[in-house]
Amino acid sequence: MRVVYLDNNATTRLRPEALEAMRPYLGELYGNPSSLHAFGSQVGRGLDTAREQVAALLGVRSQEVIFTGSGTEANNTALRGYAEAAPEKRHIVTSPVEHPCIQEVCAYLKARGCEVTEVPVARDGTMDVAAWKAALRPDTVVATAMAANNETGVIFQYVELAAACAERGIPFHCDGVQAAGKIPVSLKDTAVSSMTIAAHKFGGPKGVGALFVKRGARMKPLILGGHQEKGRRAGTENVAGIVGTGAAAELALRDMPVEATKVKALRDRLESLVLDRIPGSLRNGHRDLRVPNTANLGFPFVEGEAVLLILSQFGVCVSIGSACSSGSTEPSHVLRAMKVPESHIFGSIRFSLGLDTTQEDVDYAAAKVAEAVERLRKVAGKEPARK
Amino acid sequence: MRVVYLDNNATTRLRPEALEAMRPYLGELYGNPSSLHAFGSQVGRGLDTAREQVAALLGVRSQEVIFTGSGTEANNTALRGYAEAAPEKRHIVTSPVEHPCIQEVCAYLKARGCEVTEVPVARDGTMDVAAWKAALRPDTVVATAMAANNETGVIFQYVELAAACAERGIPFHCDGVQAAGKIPVSLKDTAVSSMTIAAHKFGGPKGVGALFVKRGARMKPLILGGHQEKGRRAGTENVAGIVGTGAAAELALRDMPVEATKVKALRDRLESLVLDRIPGSLRNGHRDLRVPNTANLGFPFVEGEAVLLILSQFGVCVSIGSACSSGSTEPSHVLRAMKVPESHIFGSIRFSLGLDTTQEDVDYAAAKVAEAVERLRKVAGKEPARK
Numbered sequence: 154m155r156v157v158y159l160d161n162n163a164t165t166r167l168r169p170e171a172l173e174a175m176r177p178y179l180g181e182l183y184g185n186p187s188s189l190h191a192f193g194s195q196v197g198r199g200l201d202t203a204r205e206q207v208a209a210l211l212g213v214r215s216q217e218v219i220f221t222g223s224g225t226e227a228n229n230t231a232l233r234g235y236a237e238a239a240p241e242k243r244h245i246v247t248s249p250v251e252h253p254c255i256q257e258v259c260a261y262l263k264a265r266g267c268e269v270t271e272v273p274v275a276r277d278g279t280m281d282v283a284a285w286k287a288a289l290r291p292d293t294v295v296a297t298a299m300a301a302n303n304e305t306g307v308i309f310q311y312v313e314l315a316a317a318c319a320e321r322g323i324p325f326h327c328d329g330v331q332a333a334g335k336i337p338v339s340l341k342d343t344a345v346s347s348m349t350i351a352a353h354k355f356g357g358p359k360g361v362g363a364l365f366v367k368r369g370a371r372m373k374p375l376i377l378g379g380h381q382e383k384g385r386r387a388g389t390e391n392v393a394g395i396v397g398t399g400a401a402a403e404l405a406l407r408d409m410p411v412e413a414t415k416v417k418a419l420r421d422r423l424e425s426l427v428l429d430r431i432p433g434s435l436r437n438g439h440r441d442l443r444v445p446n447t448a449n450l451g452f453p454f455v456e457g458e459a460v461l462l463i464l465s466q467f468g469v470c471v472s473i474g475s476a477c478s479s480g481s482t483e484p485s486h487v488l489r490a491m492k493v494p495e496s497h498i499f500g501s502i503r504f505s506l507g508l509d510t511t512q513e514d515v516d517y518a519a520a521k522v523a524e525a526v527e528r529l530r531k532v533a534g535k536e537p538a539r540k
Numbered sequence: 541m542r543v544v545y546l547d548n549n550a551t552t553r554l555r556p557e558a559l560e561a562m563r564p565y566l567g568e569l570y571g572n573p574s575s576l577h578a579f580g581s582q583v584g585r586g587l588d589t590a591r592e593q594v595a596a597l598l599g600v601r602s603q604e605v606i607f608t609g610s611g612t613e614a615n616n617t618a619l620r621g622y623a624e625a626a627p628e629k630r631h632i633v634t635s636p637v638e639h640p641c642i643q644e645v646c647a648y649l650k651a652r653g654c655e656v657t658e659v660p661v662a663r664d665g666t667m668d669v670a671a672w673k674a675a676l677r678p679d680t681v682v683a684t685a686m687a688a689n690n691e692t693g694v695i696f697q698y699v700e701l702a703a704a705c706a707e708r709g710i711p712f713h714c715d716g717v718q719a720a721g722k723i724p725v726s727l728k729d730t731a732v733s734s735m736t737i738a739a740h741k742f743g744g745p746k747g748v749g750a751l752f753v754k755r756g757a758r759m760k761p762l763i764l765g766g767h768q769e770k771g772r773r774a775g776t777e778n779v780a781g782i783v784g785t786g787a788a789a790e791l792a793l794r795d796m797p798v799e800a801t802k803v804k805a806l807r808d809r810l811e812s813l814v815l816d817r818i819p820g821s822l823r824n825g826h827r828d829l830r831v832p833n834t835a836n837l838g839f840p841f842v843e844g845e846a847v848l849l850i851l852s853q854f855g856v857c858v859s860i861g862s863a864c865s866s867g868s869t870e871p872s873h874v875l876r877a878m879k880v881p882e883s884h885i886f887g888s889i890r891f892s893l894g895l896d897t898t899q900e901d902v903d904y905a906a907a908k909v910a911e912a913v914e915r916l917r918k919v920a921g922k923e924p925a926r927k
Contacts, residue, residue, distance in 0.1 A: 156579055163580065164572040164776060172566050179559050179745070185551040188859060189845065190852035192543055193550065222609020222747065225765045225775030254765020254774055261764055353776060358566070360609065360747050360778025375762070377648055378612045378641020387641055388612030389551060389740060391747025394781070458576065465577035472575060 157514045159423075160470040161354075162303050162331060162447060162505035167397065168356035174400035175358070178393035186390055187381065196392055203399025207363050210402040211329075211348060212339030219364050219382040220395050224330045224351030225254040226375070227364040230386065231326045231347045232258040234372035235295035236267065242294035245269045246323075248280055248309070249490035250302055255328055256486075259297075267294070277439040278307035278491045286317040293323045300332030300348070304474060304487040304503055305438030306447025308336070312343045319344030324370060330354055334405035335412050335444040346370045352394070356508075357401030361394040411508055417445035419515050420506050424448045426519035431526050433537030437493055437501055446506040451488075451497030452526050454535040460502055463525035469518045472503045500526075544901045546810075547857040548741075549690050549718060549834060549892035554784065555743035561787035562745070565780035573777055574768065583779055590786025594750050597789040598716075598735060599726030606751050606769040607782050611717045611738030612641040613762070614751040617773065618713045618734045619645040621759035622682035623654065629681035632656045633710075635667055635696070636877035637689055642715055643873075646684075654681070664826040665694035665878045673704040680710045687719035687735070691861060691874040691890055692825030693834025695723070699730045706731030711757060717741055721792035722799050722831040733757045739781070743895075744788030748781040795895055803893050804832035806902050810891060811835045813906035818913050820924030824880055824888055833893040838875075838884030839913050841922040847889055850912035856905045859890045 158166075177199075184193035186200055201215070208215040221227045232255065236245075247259055249271040263269045270288045274280055280298060289296060296318045300311045311327045318325035324346040332338055333348075334355025340348060347370060352361040366372055366385065379387035427450055428434050437449040452460065457473035464471055474485040484498045493501065504518070530536050545553075564586075571580035573587055588602070595602040608614045619642065623632075634646055636658040650656045657675045661667055667685060676683060683705045687698045698714045705712040711733040719725055720735075721742025727735060734757060739748040753759055753772065766774035814837055815821050824836040839847070844860035851858055861872040871885045880888065891905070917923050 158579065160572070160575060160577065160580070163575050164570065166570040167566050175566075179554050179562075183551065183553040184857070185547070188547060188550050188857070189848055190547065190857045190859075192545065192852070192855075192857045193547070222613060222778070223763075223775035226609060226613075226763050229763050229765065229774075252765065254763075257764040257774070351776070358778075358780065359776055360781050362775075376610075376613050376616050376641075377644040378616065378639065387616075387644070388610035388749075389738070389746055391609070391745075391778075391781070393745065394747050394778070461576055465579070468579075470571070470575070470577040470579045472577075 154468045157469045157518050159504045159506055159510070159514070159518055160472050161507040162503065163472055164353045164359065165356050165507055167358055168401055168404055170404060171357055171397040171400040175393040175397040178396050186392060187379070199392055199396045200390060203395045206399035206402045207350070210333060210338065210406050211350070211365050212341045213365050214368070217365050217368055219366060219385045220390060220398070221362040221364055221386055222360060222391065224349050224354070224362040227349035227362040228252070228254045228328055229258055230364060230375040231349065231372060232262070232295060232297060233375055235324050235326065236262050237373040238371040239294050242292045243267045244290050244293045246285070246288045246293055246296035247271055248274060248298050250274055250278065250487040251297070251299055252303055252328055252330070255297055274490055276492055278302060278305050278437070279439050279442055280309045280314065282310055282313045282317060285314050289318060289321050289323055293321070295324050295326055297326040297328065299328040300338065301336070301444045302438070302487060303331045304485055305449040306331070306443040307438040308332070308442045308444065311345065315344040315346070331444060334402070335446060337409060340365060347372065352398035352401055355401055355405040357398040358394045361391055361398045363398065408508055412445045416506050416508065416510065419510055419512060420446055420448050422512070423504060423506070423515040423519055424450065426516065427522050430519065430523040435497060437488055437491065448504045449501055450504070451493060451501040453496040453500055453537055454533060455500040455526050455529040457500050457502050459529050460500070460522065460525045463528065464521055467521045469521050473501065541855045542904070544856045544905050546891045546893055546897070546901070546905055547859050548894040549890065550859055551740045551746065552743050552894055554745055555788050555791055557791060558744055558784040558787040562780040562784040565783050573779060586779060586783045587777060590782045593786035593789045594737070597720060597725065597793050598737070598752050599728045600752050601755070604752055604755055606753060606772045607777060607785070608749040608751055608773055609747060609778065611736050611741070611749040614736035614749040615639070615641045615715055616645055617751060617762040618736065618759060619649070619682060619684060620762055622711050622713065623649050624760040625758040626681050629679045630654045631677050631680045633672070633675045633680055633683035634658055635661060635685050637661055637665065637874045638684070638686055639690055639715055639717065642684055642686070661877055663879055665689060665692050665824070666826050666829055667696045667701065669697055669700045669704060672701050676705060676708050676710055680708070682711050682713055684713040684715065686715040687725070688723065688831045689825070689874060690718045691872055692836040693718070693830040694825040695719070695829045695831065698732065702731040702733070718831060721789070722833060724796060727752060734759065739785035739788055742788055742792040744785040745781045748778055748785045750785065798895055799832045803895060803897065806897055806899060807833055807835055807893050809899070810893070810902040810906055811837065813903065814909050817906065817910040822884060824875055824878065835891045836888060837891070838880060838888040840883040840887055840924055841920060842887040842913050842916040844887050844889050846916050847887070847909065847912045850915065851908055854908045856908050860888065
């Protein structure tokens with residue numbers, strides 16, 4: 154069956170060049186980089202290169218990059234690490250549209266006595282810098298917001314949010330998982346204290362995250378027990394995976410203009426086709442302040458999950474909410490925070506394109522989405538009035 | 541240059557069959573197992589199979605196995621997870637020869653008010669069950685000991701240690717990293733509450749650990765933010781790595797008899813050759829209560845690191861202490877806890893064989909070790925009296 158994969162915000166295909174780079178480390182170059190003998194230590198050079206490649210993607214110094222086992226681990230490390238480094242401060246600022254791994258760590262810290270302020274987002278999913286600034290307090294231990302939202306693609310002005318934090322001496326952690334590799338990120342001259350990325354969101358392997366930690370940032374490690382990653386993350390390195398991450402980072406940086414042109418044009422085409430064909434449909438999130446590959450579209454009188462399952466039968470892969478909250482019957486916390494109307498919140502679908510998405514893919518998907526929604530509405534006997 | 545790799549306790553070569561099993565998941569089968577569409581969810585079957593294979597290696601049920609990003613992460617998860625699940629209990633029992641990732645988490649918990657009792661080991665590195673039992677208290681939140689020591693290969697009677705804990709209602713966590721795949725492990729009818737293993741120690745990929753958690757064990761998760769691994773470890777699964785881990789576990793189980801016969805015979809041959817040729821040398825650790833692949837041998841009047849570096853020039857890979865504590869100038873905490881004499885503690889070397897080690901490897905290594913020690917002693921002008 155033809156597969157039209159429009160779920161690249163859930164995970165991407167490992168780029169063949171990244172696999173090629175990994176290959177020696179899945180074979181001959183199997184030493185432990187911590188070993189003192191030459192056979193082991195030569196493997197460390199692969200880690201060095203990968204660190205430089207990831208640093209280039211983020212516009213930082215390679216010494217400021219540590220590798221983890223996932224983006225989730227990196228986000229856990231940052232938030233708990235700041236909280237533990239300054240236990241006398243007991244206040245956290247965040248947004249209501251963060252990924253569950255940020256939200257759950259905030260809830261964990263809240264259960265241990267921290268106060269958590271969620272600065273509301275606008276109807277279009279954006280964050281007001283002035284409102285953010287107003288939420289900061291002298292006892293704020295960390296403020297955290299994402300660079301781009303996983304469900305809607307909406308971009309936060311994270312550089313400005315970070316600057317507001319820096320004025321008050323507050324560390325700013327940014328979940329950059331959905332931004333890195335899709336839009337230019339250059340942290341060097343910003344006040345961002347740390348940023349998480351996940352390799353499998355930009356063509357790297359699953360099982361590798363990275364955390365930029367600005368020089369001088371005070372953050373305790375989460376995983377203890379070895380000198381690896383400058384003492385910030387213990388455990389034998391996933392050498393092959395890290396090498397693949399570096400290669401994917403380099404490719405993502407090279408192909409960024411393709412995201413901004415080809416991918417964006419296809420996303421806009423998909424969006425127009427779907428919105429034109431399906432009565433009552435609307436876009437969730439700001440039209441322009443979005444990563445180029447993501448469209449979140451809402452359809453009244455249908456369940457998103459039912460649409461998704463019909464599309465799956467047609468080979469079209471999309472998602473509702475995030476993969477990490479699947480299994481939940483609750484509507485998306487992101488759309489709820491954006492006050493998406495009840496009529497649309499249960500019938501919203503995320504389309505996330507990739508570098509290899511074609512116009513045929515988009516046209517096929519748009520046709521099948523219209524077909525699925527129409528079929529479901531017929532069954533339910535409901536149909537919005539034509540505009 | 542010929543490479544004789546005798547550092548399999550640091551890491552092993554990925555088995556080609558494991559790489560073969562991983563290949564589809566590094567290519568076509570790239571979906572996110574948490575996705576609701578068929579393209580993603582089919583990937584979950586690879587995880588299911590791997591879970592069954594790892595469960596078979598440990599003699600447990602597959603529902604009791606969770607995957608992590610490393611053995612270190614699994615050990616961190618277990619110890620902190622027990623401590624957090626029963627915060628009213630503030631006492632930990634352990635041994636003084638544990639891996640740094642156990643020791644450092646104990647130190648972390650100690651700094652937060654837990655009392656830590658280290659039950660001493662005997663001169664031969666073994667643990668006395670009665671002494672262990674005597675250290676347990678009503679407020680002991682977790683007792684933890686390794687199955688086999690990474691530096692000496694000495695085996696603890698962990699089933700008996702676990703039973704002693706169970707009598708008092710105390711969870712027993714076992715670091716099984718150096719035992720799994722080398723000696724039979726069957727936890728089903730034991731009181732072991734949890735056990736850590738690491739894929740890259742038995743022919744699987746780096747970047748994957750697993751944690752057996754006995755049904756009903758009360759353990760809080762370390763990494764929060766998603767429903768994966770039954771809520772015990774959030775984050776998108778390292779699918780390819782986990783599939784490779786399962787394949788390696790199956791092969792390790794199949795080849796266990798080779799460890800007990802061929803590998804053991806070669807280890808014993810290496811040990812005899814070295815002890816015969818080098819005056820004053822001795823074995824660290826119990827002769828029989830050891831995993832079959834490990835020999836830790838001490839040579840007076842030389843520095844272990846100097847021996848290691850000369851051997852590295854000959855292509856012979858060995859280690860001093862553990863790779864995870866490399867960079868440290870302190871003598872091995874394991875040998876210190878065993879009260880190895882000062883004359884030998886700085887000149888001790890770990891040899892750890894693998895399934896593909898040959899007799900030629902062993903004979904070559906023994907000759908080069910003798911040569912290296914002799915050369916260093918000549919430089920230092922020291923020589924022990926011949927027996």
